[in-house]
Amino acid sequence: MFFNSLSFAVFLPIIFLLYWFVFSKSKLTQNGLLLLASYFFYSCWDWRFLFLLLFSTFLDYYTGIQIENSDSKKKRKIWFWLSIGTNLGFLGVFKYYDFFALSLSNLLSNVGIKENPLLLHWILPVGISFYTFHGLSYVIDIYKSRIKAEHNPIDYALFVSYFPLLVAGPIERATHLLPQVKEKRSFNFQQAKDGVFMIVWGLVKKVVIADTCATYANAIFDHYESMNALSLALGAVYFAFQIYGDFSGYSDMAIGISKLFGLELLRNFNYPYFSRDIAEFWRRWHISLSSWFRDYVYIPLGGSKGSKVKQVRNVFIIFLLSGFWHGANWTYIAWGFINALYFLPLLLRNKNRSNIEVISLKWNLDSVKVILSILMTFVLTCLAWVFFRAKSITAAFDYIKRMATNGIFQSQYLANRRYNYEILILILIFVSVEWNNRIKQEPISGRFSILRLALCFGAILALGTYSDYKAFIYFQF
Structure with a gap:
């Protein structure tokens, strides 16, 4: 169901009318309707992948609570890496397995070793990169004690599965969207x-x-x-x-x-x-993804601190990951590498924060x-x-x-x-x-x-x- 489709033109007014005229009595009914609408919206693509979304949601909801309640650093780490590893594992299998298998096969064939790689040919679940990053940021923020775990399963499920952003973003943060989800909304005409x-x-x-x-x-x-x-x-x-x-x-x-x-x-x-300049471009393009990589990868790596060598390393890691996030193809990695090269002169001359004003x-x-x-x-x-x-x-x-x-x-x-x-x-x-x-x-x-x-x-x-x-x-x- 595309936003620019006739089916969505029917779907949206129905949910809007139900939301404000039937289910507006409480936050619970509002969120319950939006959650059901979101699951219906997602199942219109392929109902089978709805189970993957449900599993990912339950995993991060449960591990978030366990991380918060753990009485030792060791247990916190175990639950943390269980969530991170499982989420990235699903993303890797569905999105990148065939790419790595083919790339390895091609590499081996170049040195005279021929083999037929086992390929899965699985359909990529729509929106998996987006809702996976929603869950990852949530779990990381709990682990870093930036937020408290959400104990209401409906509120958390809506945060992850909210249909306007479910399949192509923006990549939301729990610190921004969850507080809104937890409050009853009143109609605002403006x-x-x-x-x-x-x-x-x-x-x-x-x-x-x-x-x-x-x-x-x-x-x-x-x-x-x-x-x-x-x-x-x-x-x-x-x-x-x-x-x-x-x-x-x-x-x-x-x-x-x-x-x-x-x-x-x-x-x-x-x-x-x-x-x-390119630095300003990346502050203006796909802001939710750029800021996600900045906050959860670039800054933990050291960001712009340390030697120039480390700064250059961090920049290339971020841009290559950004390219790889877009898809399992060397063209996306090359695109990320080229943007890193564009960014490099600005970094070396400390000009990457020059154009901030309007x-x-x-x-x-x-x-x-x-x-x-x-x-x-x-x-x-x-x-x-x-x-x-x-x-x-x-x-x-x-x-x-x-x-x-x-x-x-x-x-x-x-x-x-x-x-x-x-x-x-x-x-x-x-x-x-x-x-x-x-x-x-x-x-x-x-x-x-x-x-x-x-x-x-x-x-x-x-x-x-x-x-x-x-x-x-x-x-x-």
């Missing part, structure tokens, strides 16, 4: 109105921008051998906006949907393509430098996205090589019989709107909000049937 605006803007990003860009990006990447330099460059740009519109659109919809039920989720994107432009030379920095960062990001999108590292290098050496900058027709630069007009309009929205809390709010809402609906209806690419990219992670 909050619900803001939620509707967020949902509509998320649909614009997904349906109008991401799905339209996907039509062109797929045509170019799937036939890159026959494309000239201009088309290849445009293909990288189209994919950059496809993945941004797709993932940030989902996050906006998740945040907006949650507002309808009186719960606030963490912000996941903060206009990353307006970043002035961007503002004036008619002076400094603004020209800011614009050039934004463009350079975007170009570097697009080059890295080529590795993220390509089917193999070899294909990614070939793509970039052809883009750099082809030398032909003429318009090309694609298989769908459209010029592959027509969408640039739509992208420019979108970038202008995003730039105007960068200092706002809600993208459509303010003066003429009803007119903006009508224009968004018009764009969704006009382009909603243009592309048959409807799935969300991050559902595969």
Whole structure:
């Protein structure tokens, strides 16, 4: 059940009406309804994996209590590592086993040892990376005595399984979401109105921008051998906006949907393509994942303390893990490695915290430098996205090589019989709107909000049937 599907358009109003008009008497009934709705939502993907979600939820709920109640450090460690090991074990088996088996087989074949690896060919449970990280952060925080264990099983299960964020984030923290879950919610018209605006803007990003860009990006990447330099460059740009519109659109919809039920989720994107360097980009892109790795891996490793050698080591560990988190493919690891290389000069010159303030432009030379920095960062990001999108590292290098050496900058027709630069007009309009929205809390709010809402609906209806690419990219992670 996708957020942009007709089935969800039926599902959401039903749950909303039941939530506020039938089950609003107590926190218990509110949470019970949301939990049942979440399990139904998840079972629509594949009901068999619901049992895995239930097991993971029970494991972390039970071990969290045992860690808190243990009277010795040894017992705390045993329960802690039982939870961590089991969670990572399930994630490893479902997501990475075949990758490691094939990689080992290929390595052995290169030295003359041939074998047929035993592959599982298991379907990846949707959202497993997200709800696993929810549970991991919860258990780690209890072990580090940052929070108390949750003894109400319904409240904890809802924290892990809450349907707006269950399959593609944001990756929530118990310190942020659980206190809200434990309180009865009252209907807030302004909050619900803001939620509707967020949902509509998320649909614009997904349906109008991401799905339209996907039509062109797929045509170019799937036939890159026959494309000239201009088309290849445009293909990288189209994919950059496809993945941004797709993932940030989902996050906006998740945040907006949650507002309808009186719960606030963490912000996941903060206009990353307006970043002035790669460090700022990663503070603005997939914020919940970046901050998760920062708090639970980077800082425990020493963070930015210690020698430069250790700092460099920590940076590469974080970026490689981030790439590997996205999927069992060497292209994702290469993407993480490239971003680590981008980050390295900033770290070595202590410039990785330079651009913290909000961007503002004036008619002076400094603004020209800011614009050039934004463009350079975007170009570097697009080059890295080529590795993220390509089917193999070899294909990614070939793509970039052809883009750099082809030398032909003429318009090309694609298989769908459209010029592959027509969408640039739509992208420019979108970038202008995003730039105007960068200092706002809600993208459509303010003066003429009803007119903006009508224009968004018009764009969704006009382009909603243009592309048959409807799935969300991050559902595969």
